[in-house]
Amino acid sequence: MKYVKNMLSQSALLAVSIFMVATTSMAAEPWAWKATLDGTGSGRVIDMPTALYIDAERQRYYVVDSGGNRLVSFSKEGNFLLAFTAEEKLQIPYDMIRDNADVIWVVERGRNSLTSINIKAKEILPHIIKDGQKALVPDRLDYKDGIIYVLDKQTGQIALLGSDLTVKNWISCAECPSGIVDFKLTNDGIWALDQLDKKVVQLGADGKLIRQFDIGQKVEFPVSLAIGPAGYVYVLDRHAADIDVFDAQGSFKYTFLTKGWQRGALYYPIEILFDPWGGLCVVEEGNGRVEVFGR
Amino acid sequence: MFNYYRIFFISWLAIVLPIAALADTVCFDCHKKEAFSGKVVHQPLANGQCSACHNPHVAHFKGLLEQEGSALCFSCHAKEQVAFKQGMVHQPVRSGQCLVCHVAHASSREGLLKDPLSAACFGCHTKLPAKFQYTHTPYAQGQCYSCHLPHQSVFGQLLKDEPDKVCLSCHKSQDLQKGHLNYPGTLRDCLSCHNPHGSSRKGIVRDVLHAPFAQGCKECHDKGEIQGSTQSCLRCHEAVATGMFTRHSHLTGKGENKCVSCHSPHAGNEKNLLKGSQLQVCRGCHTDTIARYENKLYRHPKAKEGSCTNCHEVHGSNRIAMLRADGNAICTRCHETQGKFTHPVGEKVVDVRTGLMVTCITCHLPMGSDFKYELIYSGSKDLCIQCHKRY
Known part of the structure; x- marks a missing residue:
């Protein structure tokens, strides 16, 4: 009996030790460059990319080539697939999503429109989104459960559009006096970034504030945020060209990446997001590429 | 126990004080003491602790200083080192140049200031005129500190408080109401019309008036409260509207009207009706x-x-x-x-x-x-x- 007890306690100790070593080594694992999505495969540089859309179902990345007026797709391994120009009709595309009906929605800055691209029907339709008499200035996009979430640059609020493109609801952040500049939809609500007040907020699906924290001590010019698999908040600093990481309560954890032009460095980054394969994707407007980092 | 500490303290003083006095004596054997005297004397010097800043034998920095610039000052003024990193920080403070305004040893002025207050400010702010046709009294009297803080502030232009609160700290709100009888809505945002230093207009109203403002208030304030949105500005300023529909626009800031983040809708010092100099306006966010x-x-x-x-x-x-x-x-x-x-x-x-x-x-x-x-x-x-x- 004593022998069994000893065996059990030793096994438990070993298991705890293995777990601790494993978690320690996981925590210490630094972010490293994995892949670059650039214009090499398409024979033309990506000129000022502004957004990335990740299609988990098709296992593809779509880079919005804002200066080249095209959408460039890559496999999940980072290999170039296709450059889609929408019959040369796009005017400064800025962000994109794909809905459940396979329609691609693109924010076009040149037309101030939310443009629908139905590839099967070969139909490209620009839409000026209005709420009453006021025209929205579409900025960032996301899509969930049949609703298109459009960040309105004019008000810094998120408009919820139905399939008829009418504004069904607004999500505004009373705690963000300067408005929202980026947001991410998660299972537990909406995470949003207030650039000028240097603040991260978590809102419920109904727009009610869940939590907020200041990032001003660590961040110079935040442009984008992403929520990591462990619930950490990653804030992209455009001018400092790095990423600052906070836990969900707002405690600063660490900063990584630096300004530069070589592989793995950032120059005028504009958006970050996590892909479903554990990669952290950084859209670099200044270096004309998207870099994927992994651990 | 108490007596033990008292005896220890008195013994410590008996040893330390003569050494301090000795330091004082030794340095001033060569350095004329009169050159280090004044109404206000820096505390280490007053205590004869020249070695608090200087090394008598050898040092890395000019004047046999132990450290350079603000690093030396902050070795004692630790609280200030923390405070002077918050909010908007005055440029000389940020660059560690304490001696732009202060002297290290002795001065006839409080705070060891090098020059009289306004002279210290105008020494760098050379573009500011000495006076205007109509000059705000504190400005005319060189009382920059009436409105501004010298080191840092959480408010723009190193103001002591929110701009309106700074104005109301002297101007009683009842008197102000009398002077603004036709003002639509709540009286606020004084700097939108007034230049706090001075101007060529009575009431220190800024020199250049926005055309709709010069014609009256109704175009934007028809029902008392503000009607002007970004769109109402862009109706006249069409060229600016084109600029807004670009990859990166400055359609940003607090409130519904983004134009007023940078421009005054009423009056300005220059034709562009900016709320301050270009650098001041840009610095507001950047x-x-x-x-x-x-x-x-x-x-x-x-x-x-x-x-x-x-x-x-x-x-x-x-x-x-x-x-x-x-x-x-x-x-x-x-x-x-x-x-x-x-x-x-x-x-x-x-x-x-x-x-x-x-x-x-x-x-x-x-x-x-x-x-x-x-x-x-x-x-x-x-x-x-x-x-x-x-x-």
């Missing part, structure tokens, strides 16, 4: 960026003088950093020959690191750099090997 470059060794003259719009299209631009033109065209407007006789640049020359076109700003950072010619890296080697690896 505090960190301006601070990062302000103390660099080499800066483009236009960046140095705070003329942001010389290179940046402030309403909106399709280019990186909201530049007015691409990284070559923006520079060759002035530097014509460099566009022709220099390291190859332009569409046919590719930056091997990114595949993008090589431009002037591939190598230069006009905002500011610690390398000559505002180079991004040292021109002796580091810059070139970024691309020319074999060299």
